[in-house]
Amino acid sequence: MTDTTHYDIALIGSGSSNSFPGPDLSDRSIVQIDRGVGPDHVFGGTCLNLGCIPTKMFVHTANLAATPAESGRFGLTSTLQGVDWPAIRDRIFGRIDPIVHGGEEYRRDHEDNANLTLVRGTATFTGAKTLRVLDADGGERMITADTIVLGAGSRPVLPPIDGLADAAPHTSDTIMRIDQLPASLAILGSGVIAVEMAHVFASLGVEVTLIARSERVLRTADADISARLTEILGERLHLETGFSTTSVRRTAAGVELRGRRDGADAVLEAEELLVAVGRRPNSDLLDVEAAGIDTTEDGRVVVDEYQRVQSGGEVLEGIWSLGDLSSAHQLKHVANHEQRIVRHNVLHPEALRRSDTMPIPNGVFTHPQVAWVGMDEAAARESGREVKVAVQEYASIAYGWAMEDTTGFAKIIVDAETTEILGAHIIGPEATTLIQLLIQAMSTGQAARDIATTQYWIHPAMPELVENALLQLLD
Numbered sequence: 328m329t330d331t332t333h334y335d336i337a338l339i340g341s342g343s344s345n346s347f348p349g350p351d352l353s354d355r356s357i358v359q360i361d362r363g364v365g366p367d368h369v370f371g372g373t374c375l376n377l378g379c380i381p382t383k384m385f386v387h388t389a390n391l392a393a394t395p396a397e398s399g400r401f402g403l404t405s406t407l408q409g410v411d412w413p414a415i416r417d418r419i420f421g422r423i424d425p426i427v428h429g430g431e432e433y434r435r436d437h438e439d440n441a442n443l444t445l446v447r448g449t450a451t452f453t454g455a456k457t458l459r460v461l462d463a464d465g466g467e468r469m470i471t472a473d474t475i476v477l478g479a480g481s482r483p484v485l486p487p488i489d490g491l492a493d494a495a496p497h498t499s500d501t502i503m504r505i506d507q508l509p510a511s512l513a514i515l516g517s518g519v520i521a522v523e524m525a526h527v528f529a530s531l532g533v534e535v536t537l538i539a540r541s542e543r544v545l546r547t548a549d550a551d552i553s554a555r556l557t558e559i560l561g562e563r564l565h566l567e568t569g570f571s572t573t574s575v576r577r578t579a580a581g582v583e584l585r586g587r588r589d590g591a592d593a594v595l596e597a598e599e600l601l602v603a604v605g606r607r608p609n610s611d612l613l614d615v616e617a618a619g620i621d622t623t624e625d626g627r628v629v630v631d632e633y634q635r636v637q638s639g640g641e642v643l644e645g646i647w648s649l650g651d652l653s654s655a656h657q658l659k660h661v662a663n664h665e666q667r668i669v670r671h672n673v674l675h676p677e678a679l680r681r682s683d684t685m686p687i688p689n690g691v692f693t694h695p696q697v698a699w700v701g702m703d704e705a706a707a708r709e710s711g712r713e714v715k716v717a718v719q720e721y722a723s724i725a726y727g728w729a730m731e732d733t734t735g736f737a738k739i740i741v742d743a744e745t746t747e748i749l750g751a752h753i754i755g756p757e758a759t760t761l762i763q764l765l766i767q768a769m770s771t772g773q774a775a776r777d778i779a780t781t782q783y784w785i786h787p788a789m790p791e792l793v794e795n796a797l798l799q800l801l802d
Contacts, residue, residue: 331469332470332471333470333471334356334444334471335473336357336358337358337476338357338476339359339477339478339479342364342375343659344359344476344477344666345430346666346670348440348443350439351674357442357444358445358446360458362448364500370430370447373480375423381420382524385419386523386526386527389526389528392532393526400731412507413507415531416504447462448460448461448466449461450470450479452616454617454618456471458471474646474647475646476649476669477628477646478652478666479608481609481651482609483498483499483602484602485498485602488575490574490576491574494577496515496599499524499603502524502601505599508528509581510598512536512598512599513536513538513601514537514538515584515604516601517540518545522537522693525693529564536564537567538567538572539567539570540570541569542557542569544556544557548703549704549752551718551738555736559734560693567588569589581596581599582598582600583596584597584600606651608625608627610622610652611626613652618638618646620636620637620638621639627653629653634648634649634668634682647672664682665682668682686766690762700751703752704738713744714743717741717800718736718738721735721736722735724789725787726791729787734754735756736754738752739752739775739796739800745774747774747775748773748774751769764793775801780801
């Protein structure tokens with residue numbers, strides 16, 4: 328019979344939940360259970376190992392690699408002399424991997440964690456407050472806890488396409504550590520991960536084919552933004568829209584994808600395949616049903632506005648969830664915020680804080696960048712409000728002239744009467760930075776009229792893009 332160990336708090340995961348322990352919890356016994364992420368089940372969560380951080384390090388390198396191709400319109404002649412993929416890869420993971428290993432050692436051995444036990448293995452529920460943990464060697468232990476914080480994250484999805492799994496495609500878990508660049512890469516998907524990876528590999532000289540089932544990429548963005556990005560990517564790489572993949576097989580030359588396009592059979596070929604059609608929460612790995620935990624149709628753990636887990640539509644006391652496991656947004660800044668909310672609420676149950684009080688922004692680090700917050704134009708008009716919409720092109724501001732940008736724009740949507748900012752959308756250079764001006768306004772309750780004319784806007788800096796859009800809305 329396996330012995331059972333009881334703790335005050337059980338943490339599952341090592342992404343955002345890794346920030347949960349601290350000095351103010353030193354009087355409580357904590358167990359941190361971590362399955363790890365990726366093929367090697369490494370500590371530290373998706374963002375650090377497989378997501379936000381390495382991808383943006385690759386994106387910055389890709390931006391540099393793409394610069395020579397765009398230099399001609401500035402009167403410059405420059406060429407990309409070569410791409411040393413192993414050096415690029417090793418520079419990035421040479422920075423990340425020591426942080427990962429150091430973080431695990433810190434949790435396991437440092438005196439700051441004297442009250443914390445790190446357990447590497449896969450946790451599954453056997454009851455509402457009981458967990459079975461299996462380690463990589465088949466060892467088993469039983470754990471109970473008064474408080475359980477779920478931060479088990481998500482993993483890439485392989486859609487049920489005939490032959491796809493047997494073709495051993497790459498996902499975002501594996502593509503960044505390949506030994507060498509393929510001559511050609513097919514990317515199945517058209518969302519955030521797909522368009523970011525398309526930019527990275529196309530900039531490094533790979534022949535990229537981006538395969539979208541719909542007619543537009545990045546369909547979660549505002550329709551005008553999505554249409555513009557589709558147009559730009561269509562000029563930069565092989566973009567296959569309206570392609571429904573029916574089968575995949577590995578061939579001597581690489582990978583063959585068969586499907587339907589415009590009612591006819593079609594075949595696409597590439598040396599390698601990246602599947603980037605989305606991620607699924609790891610609720611099934613936790614067997615949350617055994618604890619009576621509610622889940623949505625797509626597998627997310629159901630939580631209330633305080634991040635308390637639900638069972639039968641009621642609060643399941645003492646169990647909390649955060650991040651990709653329960654959030655529809657699958658964003659690191661959302662997971663971090665929810666972790667802070669959960670931590671406060673565990674420490675201060677008499678003064679619970681809500682997690683749903685701020686607009687959630689999105690940033691996409693493709694080329695050009697895309698960012699948005701709040702409603703898109705269609706949702707704003709469907710809300711029943713009278714709205715005003717301003718569109719400001721980069722090409723019409725002085726810094727836009729300097730950059731020779733002819734495709735980027737900002738779109739801001741406000742309530743016609745109050746000028747409350749309902750949504751903001753930007754495609755173009757530094758969109759993910761420029762959007763922060765509008766995120767702050769929306770989060771602090773400032774309307775367009777409050778910020779357009781009550782501050783100086785540096786001329787001729789890029790924020791004039793936002794200023795000029797706001798001024799349109801005051802006319």
